[in-house]
Amino acid sequence: MCGIIGYIGKRPVLPILIEGLERLEYRGYDSAGIALMNAKREINVLKVKGKIKDLKVKVENDGYWWSNNHNFHIGLGHTRWATHGRPCEKNAHPHLDCKGKIALVHNGIIENYKKLKEFLISKGHRFNSDTDTEVLAHLIEEFMDGSLEDAVKNALKKVKGSYAIGVISIDDPNKIVAARNESPLIIGIGNNEYFLASDVPAILNYTRGVIYIEDGELVVLDKKGFKICPLRRKREVKKDIVKISWDVASIEKNGYDHFMLKEIYEQPKAIRDTIKAKVCNGKILLDEINLSPKELRKIKKVFIVACGTSYHAALIGKYMLEKLCLVPVEVDIASEFRYRSPLLDKNSLVIAISQSGETADTLGAIAYAKNKESKIISICNVVGSSITRCSQGTIYTHAGPEIGVASTKAFTTQLAALYLFCLYLGSIKGLIDQKTCKRCLKALEKIPEDADTILKRASELDELANLFYKKSNFLYLGRGINYPIALEGALKLKEISYIHAEGYPAGEMKHGPIALIDSSLPVVILIPKNQLYEKIISNMEEVKSRGGIVIAIAIEGDKNIIEKADHVFYVPKVLNELTPILFTIPLQLLAYYIAVKRGCDVDKPRNLAKSVTVE
């Protein structure tokens, strides 16, 4: 999970690399580096432990770089998220071969790097880092015989693992060679200038013409053009240039202290946009899934695969689909799915959920399902991303770019999308009549307004955060359709405040985690007004009678709670299936305010990356 940027063209490369890395920083930011080549066939490398701002400082302090700015027109940059070897200067990319003739940046994991390293050492190569990546540089050196693309091709034949790489060499200068397997990579097409990047925003200030590189493809960029050919064949392939319509400005913070807060506040609009795109005159239109009513009726079983926050949306999808559509659903953490022999076939529908559409684990799960001839659709926020390209159809969430590492608006729009899909499928199967469907749609369409009501009371959660931000542990409890929201609330807090928070089904607490409860433990309990109300009140009493501090998230008008809980935050009354969307918002805000008060870097929490493109 690293960010790669590359440039070849007429402009000075240094500022392009630095700007690109800043835009890719969401992919990792524990160390960074650049390698530039000049007309005299010299490669200059600069690395730093830390974030891109530290790289900038180092460039400023060393006069050489700016004074030679106009001599460098080819270069590679990298921002790292460590997998092998701790974050430090020597492990930062780019990595060089023995003689410093080849420079390489890499995103992914080389699984057989130990064997390769032993082989290369036996051949006399000397290694400078603890990374898996460095073997690639030496392996290419081993095969280098004039043509850089041939050397890269031959080297990659020996490699097992995932990669997106960019390589330059002084023995075959004036080109960048790149390749991809299971890690994202795009090229940007300018006017006699070409870009290489892990993601679109990195190059959006220079060009809007983009080509998505696929697994097994090798790219050669030079000043006059580009060439894409399969790694295992000679023949060149022709690919369409995609026109990107987003605006870089829409990725800015817009007056909020953090992207995360901005994105929390964007939820009413994001949910409204997602509904609007799929509902017309009270009818749900989901042509985008590319499955006919006949195909949908044939589905015997649904598997939903996802990671992290999207996995919590998947769990809620199971409740909805089984209840409203009477179809059995299995939910899997994507990294577990393909290794547990799941029993799927051509009558199964796999729904992959991912904000970025680049999550490697989810891509792996899709590949497995494809092999079993299952139907595959995705719920995704990024148009044209890898996952959407592997799916028969995609229900797009219209949340707009999500920059904060902790997912917020992507999650609530995923829930809205899942609910729409349930109503659509239930109607097609004849389980939901028109009148019921209209009533449910109306309830969903009111959600953005309800979300606004909650956001207007954000200060209550800020005050609660004041009381609890020094705590080192939290418990979150929910039942039924809101149990996944307990997991999500705990994950948010964990991700951005580093407080050890855990979610549990409230009824299961007494089978173990209740041992943790004492007078120092805050317990957040989700209390909808449904048939489980009395049971969850009993669970709350179990916490209270052991001295735990109860923070209740309850439904407006539930006065009974005030005398029982220590703190109460109310959300508006909605249909039971929609409570998860509303319960999530106060938990996002609580986590946010706690993290800010603890002085954490909310948008870039330690160790995490926005889109996890390694397995």
Next chain:
Amino acid sequence: MCGIIGYIGKRPVLPILIEGLERLEYRGYDSAGIALMNAKREINVLKVKGKIKDLKVKVENDGYWWSNNHNFHIGLGHTRWATHGRPCEKNAHPHLDCKGKIALVHNGIIENYKKLKEFLISKGHRFNSDTDTEVLAHLIEEFMDGSLEDAVKNALKKVKGSYAIGVISIDDPNKIVAARNESPLIIGIGNNEYFLASDVPAILNYTRGVIYIEDGELVVLDKKGFKICPLRRKREVKKDIVKISWDVASIEKNGYDHFMLKEIYEQPKAIRDTIKAKVCNGKILLDEINLSPKELRKIKKVFIVACGTSYHAALIGKYMLEKLCLVPVEVDIASEFRYRSPLLDKNSLVIAISQSGETADTLGAIAYAKNKESKIISICNVVGSSITRCSQGTIYTHAGPEIGVASTKAFTTQLAALYLFCLYLGSIKGLIDQKTCKRCLKALEKIPEDADTILKRASELDELANLFYKKSNFLYLGRGINYPIALEGALKLKEISYIHAEGYPAGEMKHGPIALIDSSLPVVILIPKNQLYEKIISNMEEVKSRGGIVIAIAIEGDKNIIEKADHVFYVPKVLNELTPILFTIPLQLLAYYIAVKRGCDVDKPRNLAKSVTVE
């Protein structure tokens, strides 16, 4: 989750109640009390906050009790596990009516107690406690008109919830009235003396003749006999007396510091006994499930329901059944199961797993499944317990009584039982040939020996505990069939040491919990030698490169691990499906030693009860 004891007969009742309560203490121990009635129709009550030993001290200190020992021949006792109202003297049972004429003990939860309390207050009743139970005493007072059994019958008609109760009254002396709904209750039949108890061990020193009371039954015990009749009808029912063959001595600690440690060491024998009971001449005999091969072949889907540690066994069962028997399996936390509209029918098999066979949540799940006409079998350790009586058949684990609240030998025998069931079903379905079955059985039969090998190296884990017992957080990681063992390792530590430990699928860590990792966090990683080996090594590197402390549980001979992990504990090499049994044992020991070093009460952790008989 409380313990009830009652006695009527010729002997002094005080020592019988105290001994019974001591044997029931595993059901809860935050407060306790007794109520004795003498021939002069006086009821004397004594209550205490704390454990049974505190009750004994109070009895000793107050000369009255022993000096009047021979005057009391009827009495009730109770040890409490709080649900409504914190543990304190006034909330301890027995509870009295307004005039102190009726005394009552209760196990369960009265769900409509708030409404009942308002009604009774409007009738002039005065309440002394915050419990749900006290309403029962006043409700019986309200209906009392000469006959205690009639008053109890009429009172219970108004009650919604679960209960096992025992009641005495000075207005209808010389009898104990008892009743049950969804909480366990037995009566013991002596020679002109009768016992009431939540569980058999409480009375085993006095009688071995026992009758299991069912839901909706009312019991009247007097000095001459007993009477059982349905709550809603007049007609008396005749029930068989069950002869109990266990030995009380087998429940003693046998030289170990704690029951838990004794039970960890009993695992080789427990697993061996479980296998022996079901395997004869290389053939698996599972007649006890009461399902014909034809019925088994018809099963289209399996649901496994369980709570706590048994839930982890259920998760492993899913891996095994889907892989070896190609039958789709859903696993549910029992308290969630019946509230999420699971799609089961008469072609579904429900497997309920419970050590005690009295887990209320699991009983609730069975009741739901029965309603859907699904087939139900159980995996259980207590012969004749409620769950076994609701099941068509039971695969008994032969672990012997488990007293330590944290389950150990029950869990590993559940895994052995599940594996045997898989081999049995797979053979019947023609998916496992005789040769393979024999090979797998041989591997299983070697497990007790492998477990012994691990136990002989327990001191290594004691040393590890020395390094880590002051930590406040732990992470446990596993993949595939060993992911549930990561959950189980974390639960063990949480239950007995009160350290906040959490289990995660190793591949999911990077999607959130990785934010918790710093140089103070110990991370236990389970590393089998299977097709996921390289992937889990990558996950371990992710932890290492962020400074986490890695404790690896690995397979004997894996030398690669030594240079990567900070600490390694080896277990013998076994079939992949059996690694969970062996990986569990070092995690049990690690949790045990850490808890002991922290000065925790290992066998009776705070807030927990051995068998959770409330929802």
